[in-house]
Amino acid sequence: MKYIYRLGTPLIAVICLILLAGIISDLGLMGSLAEIDSAAFQSFKILFISILLEAIPFILIGVLFSALLQVFISDAVIARLTPKNPAAGILFGSLLGLLLPLCECGMIPVVRRLIRKGMPAYIGIIFIFAGPIINPVVFTSTFTAFRAEPAMAYSRLGLAFVVCVILGMLLYRFMKGDPLKRDAYSLAKANNGLASIHEQRPSESPANHSGGLLGRFGATMSHASDEFFDIGKYLIFGAFLAALVQTFVDREVLTALSGQSVTSSAFMMGFAFLLSLCSTSDAFVASSFTGIFRPGALLAFLVFGPMVDLKSTLMLLSAFRTKVVLAVTGILFILVLAGSILAERLLF
Amino acid sequence: MLTADRRRLVHHLLRAGILAGFAMYIVHLVRNDSITLYIAPRMVLYVKLSAIGLYAAAVYQLYAALQAGTGRKAADCDCDHEPPASLWKNIIIYGLFLFPLTIGFLLPDGTLGSSMAAKKGFTFSIESSLTETAPAPTTGPLTEQQLNALFPAEEFTESLAEYAKKLYLQDEIIVPEKQYIETLSTLELYRPHFIGKTIVISGFVYRQEGMTRDQFAVSRFVMNCCSADAMPYGMMASAPSAAAYSNDSWVTVRGTLTEISYNNQMILQLDVKHMEVIDALDAPYVYPDYNFDL
Numbered sequence: 115m116k117y118i119y120r121l122g123t124p125l126i127a128v129i130c131l132i133l134l135a136g137i138i139s140d141l142g143l144m145g146s147l148a149e150i151d152s153a154a155f156q157s158f159k160i161l162f163i164s165i166l167l168e169a170i171p172f173i174l175i176g177v178l179f180s181a182l183l184q185v186f187i188s189d190a191v192i193a194r195l196t197p198k199n200p201a202a203g204i205l206f207g208s209l210l211g212l213l214l215p216l217c218e219c220g221m222i223p224v225v226r227r228l229i230r231k232g233m234p235a236y237i238g239i240i241f242i243f244a245g246p247i248i249n250p251v252v253f254t255s256t257f258t259a260f261r262a263e264p265a266m267a268y269s270r271l272g273l274a275f276v277v278c279v280i281l282g283m284l285l286y287r288f289m290k291g292d293p294l295k296r297d298a299y300s301l302a303k304a305n306n307g308l309a310s311i312h313e314q315r316p317s318e319s320p321a322n323h324s325g326g327l328l329g330r331f332g333a334t335m336s337h338a339s340d341e342f343f344d345i346g347k348y349l350i351f352g353a354f355l356a357a358l359v360q361t362f363v364d365r366e367v368l369t370a371l372s373g374q375s376v377t378s379s380a381f382m383m384g385f386a387f388l389l390s391l392c393s394t395s396d397a398f399v400a401s402s403f404t405g406i407f408r409p410g411a412l413l414a415f416l417v418f419g420p421m422v423d424l425k426s427t428l429m430l431l432s433a434f435r436t437k438v439v440l441a442v443t444g445i446l447f448i449l450v451l452a453g454s455i456l457a458e459r460l461l462f
Numbered sequence: 463m464l465t466a467d468r469r470r471l472v473h474h475l476l477r478a479g480i481l482a483g484f485a486m487y488i489v490h491l492v493r494n495d496s497i498t499l500y501i502a503p504r505m506v507l508y509v510k511l512s513a514i515g516l517y518a519a520a521v522y523q524l525y526a527a528l529q530a531g532t533g534r535k536a537a538d539c540d541c542d543h544e545p546p547a548s549l550w551k552n553i554i555i556y557g558l559f560l561f562p563l564t565i566g567f568l569l570p571d572g573t574l575g576s577s578m579a580a581k582k583g584f585t586f587s588i589e590s591s592l593t594e595t596a597p598a599p600t601t602g603p604l605t606e607q608q609l610n611a612l613f614p615a616e617e618f619t620e621s622l623a624e625y626a627k628k629l630y631l632q633d634e635i636i637v638p639e640k641q642y643i644e645t646l647s648t649l650e651l652y653r654p655h656f657i658g659k660t661i662v663i664s665g666f667v668y669r670q671e672g673m674t675r676d677q678f679a680v681s682r683f684v685m686n687c688c689s690a691d692a693m694p695y696g697m698m699a700s701a702p703s704a705a706a707y708s709n710d711s712w713v714t715v716r717g718t719l720t721e722i723s724y725n726n727q728m729i730l731q732l733d734v735k736h737m738e739v740i741d742a743l744d745a746p747y748v749y750p751d752y753n754f755d756l
Contacts, residue, residue, distance in 0.1 A: 156572040157581075159565050164500035164688035166562055167491075170484070171508035174515045255686075258750070261619065335522040342519065343477060343559075350558050360690060364581055395687040398750070402585050402693045 154361055162357035165425075168392060169219045169349055173342065176220030180227040181337035185330050189231045196233050204282035207237035208275055211245035219349065219392075221245050222426070223341050226294065226433040235293045236285035239442065240278045242430070246393040246420035247274035256416065259397035266409065269457050270397075270416045277417065277449045284445060293438040348432045352425030356390035359424075363388070378411040379454045383447065386419030387427075393420030410458025418450045467530050474527035476556055481520035483563045488513035495744070496571040501688045502749055573746040574683050575710040576668050579694035584670060584679065586698060586729045612655055619651065621754055626652045634716075637663040642748040643684050643695060649719070649730060657719050661732055664714040664740060665696055667707050672725055676700045678707065680715050680732070685747040692747060698724065701734035712742045 183192075197203045214224075225238040246252065248271055260266035382403075391399060396419050400412045407415075422443050430439050488509055491497040497506055612630070615623030626648045629635050635656075637645045649656050665680040673679075681696025683689070699715050700722075707713060717732035724731075 153575065153577045156569070157574060157578045159569050160500065160572060160574060160689050163562060163566055165690045167488070167497075167500050167509055168505060168688040168690070170516075171505075171512040174512045178515070258752075261622075332522070335519060336526065339477065339481065339519040339523055342481075343555075347555050347558050350562060354561075356690070361578075361581065389690070391691050392687055395691040398684075398686045399691050399693060402583070 158357050158361040161360050162353055165353040165356060165390070166350065169353070169425075172220040172392075173223075173345060173349060174338075176223045177338045177341040177345065178334075179220070180223040180341060181334045183224070183227050183231065184337050185334045187231070192228060192231045192233055196237060200236075200283075200286045203234060203237045204240060204279055204286070207240040207282060208244040208248060208278045210241045211247070211249040214245065219426070219429070222429045222433055223345055229294055236282055236289060239285060239293065239434075239438075240282040243281065243421040243442075243446065244274060244278040247271060247417065248278075252393050252397075252420070255394050256397040259401040260404075263404075263409070263462075265461050266413065266416070267397075269413055269461050273413060273417050273450070273453045273457055274421075277421075277446065277453055280449055281442065281445055285442075289438070293434050295433060295435055345429055345432060348428040349425060352390060352423075352428045356388065356424050359388045375408055375410055375455055375458060376451070378407055379414040379451055382407060382411040382415040383418040383450060386415045387423050389419070390423040390425040391419060396420065408458060409462040410454045413457055414450055414454035417454065418446065421446055421450070467533055470530040471527050474523045474530055478520045478523035478527060480556065480559045480563070481516050481523060483560075485513045485516035485520060487563060487566050488516070490567070491571075494571070498745060498747070499571050499573060499689070502685050502747075504749075504752070505687055573742070574689060574692060574694075575666060579668050579681060579683070580670060582692075582694055584668060584681065584694050584696065586679070586696065586724065586727075613652055622648050622651055625754075626655075630655060634660045634662060637661065639745070639748060641751045641754065642682060643750055644754050646695060646697065653721065653730060656730075657721055659719050660716065660735075661697075661719055662714065662716045663697055663732070664712065664743070666742075666746075667709050667711050667713060668694065668696060669709055673698075674700075676702055676704045677731075678704050680713065682748045683746065685749055689747075698722070698729055698731040699734050700731055701737055703737065704734075707737070707739070712740045714738055714740050 197206050221242050225242050229235050229238040253267055253271060256267040256270055257264060386396070389396075389399070397416060400415050403412055403415075427439065427443065488497070491500070492506075492510060492513075497509065501509060609627050609630070613623040613626045622644070625641075625644060629645070629648060630652075635645070635649075649661075663680050665682045668679040668681040669677075670679075677698060677700050679696040680699050681694050683692040684695050685692040699717060701715075701717075714737070715732060715734050716736040717734040720731050720733055721728055722731045723729075
């Protein structure tokens with residue numbers, strides 16, 4: 115995974131350069147492809163920019179909210195507000211989306227901040243996965259898209275809830291230690307107290323941002339814009355890949371796999387992963403598959419997609435340890451796959 | 463000036479530039495009215511607001527750059543976001559942010575067309591047709607009861623049934639921009655009653671395998687949030703002169719509704735009576751009408 119990190123961005127840079135070279139020089143190899151290329155590149159640009167534009171407001175809300183949490187809310191308050199009992203904590207994490215209807219892009223900076231400020235990690239992590247589905251906006255859009263099959267909207271929320279509760283229990287039981295990536299702060303601290311450059315203990319109250327309201331405002335802006343760059347690079351990378359997939363992968367080819375229930379569910383989950391759609395709009399895409407794919411496969415698409423996709427996985431990797439991200443993704447895959455097949459037997 | 467300060471100065475300046483660049487790109491799109499080529503109108507307000515947020519952040523970064531330039535420390539605490547030290551890493555990261563700005567500003571804005579429609583998978587039939595409906599009475603104006611019997615509704619198709627009754631009484635059904643998808647759904651759902659009706663519809667020409675020489679689809683992309691979720695929908699049309707119209711050209715078509723079998727599926731088709739080329743629409747996408755159910 116380290117290598118993907120190290121090589122991923124340069125690789126993309128190389129691909130960009132090749133594409134750019136292709137546009138500029140209309141010679142040789144590119145010459146024969148030129149006509150197809152300009153249409154494809156135009157489509158790529160539209161998709162890439164549109165994914166970014168759509169995500170920017172949510173990212174900004176997320177980083178602003180996270181910065182406000184950091185500057186204005188002390189860790190003690192967070193600790194007091196989160197339930198101590200694990201059962202209550204899991205419920206709290208699963209249903210927090212009803213109060214904070216953020217979508218997945220805005221969720222990650224907020225949760226990272228909450229965990230750093232002492233919220234138990236298992237609660238934060240299930241909030242990341244439950245929040246984008248268990249919220250009023252997504253329910254309404256699913257309901258509208260599947261007008262003829264209202265069971266879809268209910269089972270989407272239901273399955274997401276069950277999956278998150280099970281995930282929460284597994285995390286509570288088995289996850290030891292800090293799931294967050296070692297950031298500059300803890301790295302410095304591990305290196306025999308070099309943290310003294312800009313010493314800030316996480317347990318400290320927000321009062322260390324001295325200088326009154328103006329100082330706090332400055333601190334908020336600083337945190338928010340730093341975090342924008344922190345998360346933004348993963349967003350752009352993810353949007354780039356998702357736009358590439360959408361531009362070059364032919365959906366007609368995919369429908370060949372629509373027969374059997376296990377493969378079609380698994381396939382639709384993979385497809386949702388690659389498309390990286392926002393959870394408020396993916397129901398409309400899913401409904402266009404009605405009649406081609408079984409309802410169970412569509413349900414798998416609708417539940418897995420908002421939880422795990424290309425864009426959000428990259429963003430998760432910016433905040434959490436690779437091992438944690440891989441384990442959680444694997445668990446979710448199995449749970450959603452099993453759940454969607456079961457739901458198809460029972461409900462549709 | 464200390465090296466660390468100089469480094470901070472450069473970072474803050476770069477970040478200020480990039481943030482302002484994104485804000486300006488959004489303003490540029492709004493000014494050219496091209497923002498709706500990327501995102502749906504209901505999202506535009508949020509994107510505009512985020513341009514303000516981005517500007518504010520850019521101004522802050524500029525201020526922080528000034529602070530760093532004069533050797534003072536800005537209000538930040540640098541707790542966990544020190545930028546990486548390696549020059550190459552920085553070039554790549556900032557390059558990643560500059561890439562969308564570059565292609566955004568430099569490449570002309572376009573719209574999705576036939577090639578993307580083929581990739582996304584074209585849909586002719588949105589709603590499955592009701593098979594059991596009362597036969598239409600042949601003579602005289604319809605009473606309300608007769609209409610209700612023609613367009614039975616379940617709980618979730620009530621709004622479509624209401625709309626169908628309205629459409630049914632029109633001599634010529636012009637598929638409106640605002641309720642494009644709802645109109646097509648209604649025609650599909652109550653298919654038997656609309657066969658033989660005259661329909662007028664606009665869209666771009668799309669062709670795919672399995673169509674005859676005379677056939678093409680009059681199609682539109684339906685967008686919900688952004689073009690990434692836009693899906694192509696349309697109606698099959700058949701005209702002897704079809705070959706004269708190239709893919710992606712915009713047309714308005716008037717014709718009579720019939721039913722044909724295409725790829726082992728019964729779909730609606732327009733037998734074209736009249737067809738003309740129109741200018742590409744300023745608003746090429748159509749959007750679901752969110753007030754339709756109300």
